[in-house]
Structures are given as structure tokens and as C-alpha cells.
Amino acid sequence: MSQLTGATDYDVQFLTLRTLCVMEDGERREVDDVPQGVRVTAAASAGGSAVLAGVVATAGALQARPAAGKRA
Numbered sequence: 001m002s003q004l005t006g007a008t009d010y011d012v013q014f015l016t017l018r019t020l021c022v023m024e025d026g027e028r029r030e031v032d033d034v035p036q037g038v039r040v041t042a043a044a045s046a047g048g049s050a051v052l053a054g055v056v057a058t059a060g061a062l063q064a065r066p067a068a069g070k071r072a
Helices: 036-064
Strands: 007-013 018-023 028-031
Touching: 007 028
Parallel strands: none
Antiparallel strands: 007 018, 018 028
16 A cells, blocks of 8 residues: 555545545545455445435334324
8 A cells, every 4th residue: 555645634435435635735635545345344334324224214104104994
């Protein structure tokens, strides 16, 4: 891995699966050598979150619907 001289912070963007280093002057540089394991973990986390959100939304919709034969 290469090192960026002058990097003071970093920002991980999970939606685009990239890492940005914040330099001393405020410039943001994209790091191309993010380990594959980090990318896979981020992708799996995003996918799992989407599935969980779908399950919660479906469960909420089922609870909001009145039972058959009953009127609200």
C-alpha cells in the first residue's frame, strides 16, 4: 500500500465503496488501494442493511392492515 504524506483524516463512503484521505490543506484524495476485504465487508453490510430494512417495512405493513372480516 502506498502512503499519502500529509493526510490528516479519512472518509469512507459506503455507497460508492471508496475511501478518501483528507489532506492538511483540506483537499480530498481518493485512495485506490483499499484492501478487497474492506470492500467486500462494506458491500455485505450495505446489502444486509437493505434486506433488514425490507423485512422491517414488510412487518410494519402487515401490522397496519386490519384482519380479514374486521372493519376499522
